[in-house]
Amino acid sequence: MVARQSSSRKRRKSHPRVVVIGGGTGLSTLLRGVKTYTPDITAVVTVADDGGSSGRLRKEMGILPPGDIRNCIVALAEEESLMSSLFQYRFQQGEGLKGHSIGNLLIAALTDISGDFLTAIRQASKILKIKGRVYPSTTEKVVLLAELDNNTIVEGQSRIMRSEHPIKRVFLRPREVSPVPEAVQALMEADQIIIGPGSLFTSIIPNLLIPDIAEAIGASRAQKIYVCNVMTQPGETNGYRAEDHLSKLLEHCPGLTLDIVMVNNSPIPRRLREAYALEGAVAVDFDSSRLEEMGVEVILKDVVNFSNFVRHDPLKLARVLKKLTEPERSAPCPSLGK
Incomplete structure (x- = not known):
């Protein structure tokens, strides 16, 4: 309440x-x-997304879909620099990699390391030095x-x-x-x-x-x-x-x-x-x-x-x-x- x-x-x-x-x-x-x-x-x-890279990570790793979160983190980055571009980079080939963005994979990895999706978001946000906060x-x-x-x-x-x-x-x-x-x-x-x-x-x-x-x-x-x-x-x-x-x-x-x-x-x-x-x-x-x-x-x-x-x-x-x-x-x- x-x-x-x-x-x-x-x-x-x-x-x-x-x-x-x-x-x-x-x-x-x-x-x-x-x-x-x-x-x-x-x-x-x-966090209702179930398509594309987010949907695959949601299904295969059991995490919340990271795609929209990633886009918000990049948008709030202090400077949309090379690191921001890296977050948005999407693999065009490679078995298991094609279609995934590095940012999605990073958030998935941080979630796996920390055991917590919110902690992963905070850590990814620090990497890009964002203005503000992003929450699901x-x-x-x-x-x-x-x-x-x-x-x-x-x-x-x-x-x-x-x-x-x-x-x-x-x-x-x-x-x-x-x-x-x-x-x-x-x-x-x-x-x-x-x-x-x-x-x-x-x-x-x-x-x-x-x-x-x-x-x-x-x-x-x-x-x-x-x-x-x-x-x-x-x-x-x-x-x-x-x-x-x-x-x-x-x-x-x-x-x-x-x-x-x-x-x-x-x-x-x-x-x-x-x-x-x-x-x-x-x-x-x-x-x-x-x-x-x-x-x-x-x-x-x-x-x-x-x-x-x-x-x-x-x-x-x-x-x-x-x-x-x-x-x-x-x-x-x-x-x-x-």
Whole structure:
């Protein structure tokens, strides 16, 4: 049970205490931006991954999947140097080695040496001299399951992402899961909690299905922000608008309250729209009025980077998020335009 924060909470430090929640590419992208405006960062990361190198290590060694943890450690590295590149290096050949990254293998080895996954994360974090802390949302071995709109149940994150039917809901097995205490404490002490961006059903919601995590977010006096994805994700959020993302988030986490939803309003170049359309993805549309009716402030900003992909831009995100920590932003205000 999470105790509600005392009203005598200490005054805010010179650097805001920021907690980010999620997994996958979206989380590591966000962290690269957040570390530019505060060193006091806690990443709370999903451990439901069962594909690729992480899935193999999970199955063969019985450890928690290290891939998303590794990406967060690299993103928070003081300098993304040769050692960071080494962590991310993935073997392209070799029986038993092909597909594994050195960082995943290192975390697996440190877990084997220390006998503890959290200790392994701390040791890997020291190697890269990271700003902040990285915690899994739980150290229990959870399996993610989804109920589809045809009432079938799909087991495993990697299979859920390939579903051909819309997802009705996701849930964990076991259902009662204990969080990492340090993650709960960070949430309770945070000035700013950021959820997303990332895969809605397989990276973000699994963290919030852990009761004490969701309860800690609700009890925290932090500013709570949801960063909506820029593009829909085939197999997960086909046809979803920003309102649908928020609705599913709240549906899975009754009692969760958010202050702000951040949505990209920069047009996607035609060449990229056409390329993504071939994969079944489109830009996430939005209706500010409908979002506001759901009880949140809506911030519309250009927060993307265009290359061969459409991704959130770490520095653009950071500029907006930093402004939201300033004292005059303590009270809600009307929707902000570009």
